[in-house]
Amino acid sequence: MKKNQKVKVLSILVILFLSIYGNVQAQRGTQVKSPEINSNNSVTFRLLAADANKVTLSGNWMTGNENQLEMTKDESGIWSFTTPVLPAEFYSYTFNVNGVKTLDPNNVQIVRDGTRFENYVIVPGDASNVYTVKNVPHGTLSKVWYPSPTLGKTRRLYVYTPPGYTESDKKYPVFYLLHGAGGDEDAWTTLGRTPYILDNLIAEEKADPMIVVMTNGNAGSAAAPGEEPIQGNTLPGFSQQAGGTFEQSLVNDVIPFIEKNFRTLNDKNHRAIAGLSMGGMHTQNITNNNPDMFGYIGVMSMGLMNNSRMAGNYNAETHKKQIEALKQSGLKLYWIGCGEEDFLYESVTTLRKLYDDLGFKYEYRESTGGHTWTNWRIYLTELAPKLFK
């Protein structure tokens, strides 16, 4: 190769590199590091916004009336804010520039909560260790479409198969994990950190290797927004979520599909189900109507609901009979979790009172905080080790 050619080849490479990384750097801003976790576990957030008049920070560690903290601009146009020392946790945050919510262009870590996008940062420590991606064997997370004759659609769910699944012929227990209103099948995989939590718990031998199935509980939808087989990004109406048909489809369509297409242990002692909020209502409806299907049941941040929801035809006698049937079913675990500030706290108290009156045993976990993903991640971390033991 002649020297000229060498120079040309090198030039192309340099141009390729600079054009791509120049772009990236331009987007990331100059010398802006955000978020920066300081040595004492305070966190500094920064945004280059020389032409902005007001920049605020909103993060889920804030309490009370702190929810829009004003950031301060320096002479180079960089706005910043440093938090107090934060406990180890998975935190989400956004900026607001002149009244418009804005993501942090220097942080590639974002999650979707319903239709909202937020950045996240993991403050390290014991409590958040289980949420981080670590050098442990990883399971496989698959987006799978399945036929739902009950709902008249091909629908999407996620299947987590544990490390070792592909390489063995072993059969595994299955944990069905349901999201809340406003969520979809993505929620537990992203906000819920389920794949990482399971990878880490299994690596530490705290949880048994299991398959986790994360469904879409919005009966009118096929899949998360943008993944629907239609143009658009609309949200499902509540009637689609609360009509009772999702629950039927889980029993009639999802479980047979999973047990046919994955290597599953197909008895009640190797089936678990749990859900948060609306998913806690779904869980109750499914297990009340099918007392011999699951050996492990978890209800997060949801209490006593009438059986057909908006229809108003709740029948206390039927409910009692259902709980009696569950009581007789040889259930291994009925687990209830709720935050002391949860707006559904009272409903949980009502449910617990009914169970207590009927002598139906359950394990109750009351946490701090409210109706939040912080709590649901904690509940998953605590519940998964109790399954299939």
Next chain:
Amino acid sequence: MKKNQKVKVLSILVILFLSIYGNVQAQRGTQVKSPEINSNNSVTFRLLAADANKVTLSGNWMTGNENQLEMTKDESGIWSFTTPVLPAEFYSYTFNVNGVKTLDPNNVQIVRDGTRFENYVIVPGDASNVYTVKNVPHGTLSKVWYPSPTLGKTRRLYVYTPPGYTESDKKYPVFYLLHGAGGDEDAWTTLGRTPYILDNLIAEEKADPMIVVMTNGNAGSAAAPGEEPIQGNTLPGFSQQAGGTFEQSLVNDVIPFIEKNFRTLNDKNHRAIAGLSMGGMHTQNITNNNPDMFGYIGVMSMGLMNNSRMAGNYNAETHKKQIEALKQSGLKLYWIGCGEEDFLYESVTTLRKLYDDLGFKYEYRESTGGHTWTNWRIYLTELAPKLFK
């Protein structure tokens, strides 16, 4: 159930509904629809930003000096802009509020391009039909971790298995699809629309059912930013991408892993490989060094590179021998695609001249436009139907 209890149950449900959807509505803004695809396929973008001084729109349909179009504010504080009639395509865009890039809070459809996030909108029509999620059988997309002894890491890749894979015992051909610099294993699955393109082409019987494997070509990384088994969101250095070790790992680690763990047809006529930009360089390096491994080869937006990249020890004689070996190998297809405005256009011309001089046959597709995902989606849509025929 007493009337009071019924009221209480209903109240809880209404509170649950309103609290979740109220939140969503607050985030989505009042009466703001964005983007709105008008009946003539112009698109109106809107953003509620009453306190902003300047809001601009940037979209990948813009050309020349149009790249920051000023939007107009109405009396209700909503800024808007309506495009001219747009050809059917998959478009990405962002807003800019007082100098800060901002996503559209009313559009849940976003994609990541390296470290940048952008909204997208699909303008319907023949050209974009293949990118949309349709009511056709869907393949499964799995995030899989595999051991890479060559790179000393457990690394992540995506596997698309076609509709019918799970339900049959059939073996399938495999297409290895490589991203460019600044990208990672997510790129082809999101920006590249690969699962939808394959679903749609297979449904129309334009492409054969095939497995598609999408790797991470950054040899220093294990996985996409945020999915690395370390805290942080740093980008890999270029030396990690261009050292030649990724190419070795694809041959030594990825292909054996895929052929062991999936039902694959394991001969060269059932193996294809293609890549864009840096991935086109990887593709050349892999196939030049392994002329009997792939029956179908695609090089997108990349031309003549020296074999060891930055090291400068390109050897023209070696390269000629490699191409001669490919020529003798009974290759089914060597496909090159490039946009007429691509900054690497000249390198492609140089490569084609070499191939022409050597009498090495290839199929050449020259498109309009440059070094863009618009082109790479088009190339995938055109190349996939030519594979395994």
